[in-house]
Amino acid sequence: MIGIDWGTTSLRAYRLGPEGAVTDRLDRAGGILTVAEGGFPAALREAVGRWLADGEKRVLLCGMVGSRQGWVEAPYLRCPAGPAEIAAATVPVPFEGAEVRLVPGLTTEDRDGIPDVMRGEETKLVALANRLDDAQACLPGTHSKWARLEADRVVHFTTHMTGEAFAALSQHTILARTSTEGPHRPEAFARGVARARQPGGLLHHLFGARTLHLMDRLEQTETRSFLSGLLIGHEIAAAAAETGATQVELVGAETLADLYAEALRLSGITVRRHEPDLVAAGLHHIGGSLGWA
């Protein structure tokens, strides 16, 4: 089978052997935003036509390709959901010469009835749940996800808009004036994480990044790292309070996951790291539930 993670800005395709081994792969910039209306079949054939010509008959797609802006919308599936439920909710799309299905995103509601959604991360979580017992996962990013895994299924999750809030607040507030780009400053980052655990609230703590600088207690080259620690620290404090987690399975690419690992450690939470590229394994597991693998 072929598994593809087709996101907003990139396409990652995996040719998968019977045990889930990746026998070939490609990684390109052609995200769904580059595909014109009605252009998905041609774009898919252009990307993996070689593998199809070589005998592959089944293609499983996850990511934003299943959103309203994608090929067709694969409606969000309600948690708890594991590979069986997700496989049953995949959406077939017409494609000549192969069976093509879209993986749905997941939705959940918190105790106050407010919905949350993910699309793409569910496939990584399927792979992670398969190798762990009950666990609390954290996937840092523009929209960080904290997910509770139990017996192969995603039971519940919450999204934190941390990465996007960092970008907006560091570039489009008064903090931009007294901060300069530069190398990561670990000590300033740790001060931000510690600040997040104090009372006063995030909106007050943000202003501290300015006043500390005014009082010559934070350098311009430290402001971004302090702010990063502050926001990641607030995410962790809120998520830890909600989940009661004392150990977290951390999934993510190097630089950002390094920051989260450090912030979690500073917050007294044990961290286990997992390689970021879990998507191929997740697509294979869902394919297994479809009888494809």
Add this chain to the structure above:
Amino acid sequence: MIGIDWGTTSLRAYRLGPEGAVTDRLDRAGGILTVAEGGFPAALREAVGRWLADGEKRVLLCGMVGSRQGWVEAPYLRCPAGPAEIAAATVPVPFEGAEVRLVPGLTTEDRDGIPDVMRGEETKLVALANRLDDAQACLPGTHSKWARLEADRVVHFTTHMTGEAFAALSQHTILARTSTEGPHRPEAFARGVARARQPGGLLHHLFGARTLHLMDRLEQTETRSFLSGLLIGHEIAAAAAETGATQVELVGAETLADLYAEALRLSGITVRRHEPDLVAAGLHHIGGSLGWA
């Protein structure tokens, strides 16, 4: 005496009679950012030369004119501070034909040793403290101030970067894509305020503005009001937890102060409104401590 609130983008001048009555006033756009280096004496004469020619001999300036970017820096004065301490810390500047002094801003530290600052608001608070017994004041704005007043003095305060965070998050994140400008939506605002009192943290709550829209539970025309309620609600929840305040003296211009009044009411806090233009009275009180009034 002449009292002037000279901020970043505007200049408001008051000619004050012996009892503090405003006998003449002017309000113009010439904020300190429009004044070239060394140009403050000429700019002051240009603004109030007519009153000086008419016999005024004393000018008290407050606001960003006393910042590093202003005429000269009037260093932040440590709390607790009232009109006597502030008057003693005013900074004289050379000016031919009149005595001119700059009001200092105030600084405080929270229990964790993180500094906070205000510049301009201290003058309004001096006026407010003069008419009240012990009180908790809230001055909404780009950088909202919560100040504890006791026996004529500002004892402690905290700043919340609420207005600026609202601008950055509403315009420079994914929330901008699903929100449209339009009239205030009171029901969506109230939902945001209520959401702020639930667990999960601000960074999670922000994402809810997106998911509620995705699930057709928040209209595009409601998103900004929801987000406004969410941020103001978080500010109030944090400040109320810190101060224990059950009654707040609210100082501010109509539209924004109306929102805060509603959010405070929804949060179970009693509100007393005060006219935003307390600066003239504050300058007169500080002038009194200088023996000028």
